[in-house]
Amino acid sequence: MKRQQQGRGEAAVSNNIFITGAGAGIGRETARxxxxxxxxxxxxxxxxxALAGLRSELPDGACQTYPLDVTDGPSVAAALADFAGQFEGRLQVLHNNAGILHVGPFETLDLAAHRATVEVNVIGAMTVLHAAFAYLKDTPGAVVVNxxxxxxxxxxxxFASYSASKxxxxxxxxxxxxxxxxxDIRVCDLMPPFVNTSMVQANTGGSPLFERLGIRLGPEQVAEQVWAQVQEPRLHRPITGQFRALWSVARSAPSSVTRSVIKRLRSV
Structure with missing residues (x-):
């Protein structure tokens, strides 16, 4: 891990957010x-x-970049120590966003792809959370948005392994x-359906669900929901009316009903 920054001013900005997976998609739009x-x-x-490109787009001194893999514990720890150290050891918001996606019938995907999905989406998230805790606990009203x-x-x-990871x-x-x-740390998450990112577009041939449900959500819309979680944290924040309705059904109806809905969506 190494840190790069552009023109940081003498006075630190009090509001700070650390974003993983910030090079593209939701993370990039959230940084912007x-x-x-x-x-x-x-x-x-x-x-x-990608981080260098993001840094060049943002106001001078607004963004510091950390090239790292979220599964690399020492790199994650060093990055968070460096970033929070500029704010008296405080971290106001952690957006635990890094993730990967492999789509297709379970048996057709290499075991390595399933393993990588869990490693990045789960172990990576845990690695970042574990390293961030020391700074979050020293910050009144800190928020984690997974x-x-x-x-x-x-x-x-x-989406078997991806779904399992989520x-x-x-x-x-x-x-x-x-x-x-x-x-005094709120931990919450976002639950979007398909988002129009390069990660999703690279996998659209792997399932008929993409066509049946559509890809109608942009990363900038999800970024706004990150902002909403910071302003008013909710344990789970489903995004889009369609999914909020399904979420409500899934929480109140027998699992057999949800199973039937999911099965029908895939087979119609």
Whole structure:
């Protein structure tokens, strides 16, 4: 891990957010949004060139970049120590956004792809949370916004390992929101359906669900929901009216009903 920054001013900005997976898609739009609203952004991603491009777009001194892999514990710890160290060891918001996606019938995907999905989406998220805790607990009203998914509502065919990883993020969010409450840390998540990002576009051939449900949500809309979670944290924040309705059904109806809905969507 190495840090790069542009023209930091002498006075640190009090509002700060650390974003993983900031090189593209939701993470990039979140960095843009928060920087535009006067926040100091710590942007982490494996793609160093993408981070450099993001840094060049943002106001001078608004963004510091950290090329790293979220599964690399020492790199994550060093990045968070550096970023929070500029704010007296405080971290106001962590947006745990980094993730990968492999779509297709379970048996057709290499085991390595399934393993990587869990490693990045679950172990990576845990690695960042574990390293960030020391700074979050020293920050009154700190907020964690994890990236879950509509696929955490029920196991989704063609998305088996991805869906499993987002169920894990959902459970992790619920557990830590209780565990960390005494430290004045709110832990919440976002649950969007398909978002029009390069990650999703690269996988559209893997399942008929993309065509049947559509890809109608843009990353900038999800970034606005990150902002909403920071202003008014909710344990789970489903995005779009369609998914909010399905979420309501899934929480109140027998699992057999949700199973029937998911099965019908895939087979229609």
């Amino acid at each position: 949004l928060f920087a535009a609203r006067g926040w100091s952004v710590g942007a982490a991603d494996r793609d160093e060139a 990236m879950s998914s509509a696929s955490a509502i029920y196991g989704i065919p063609d 169920h894990a993020v959902r459970a992790l969010t619920e557990a830590l929101d209780i565990e960390w409450e005494p430290y």
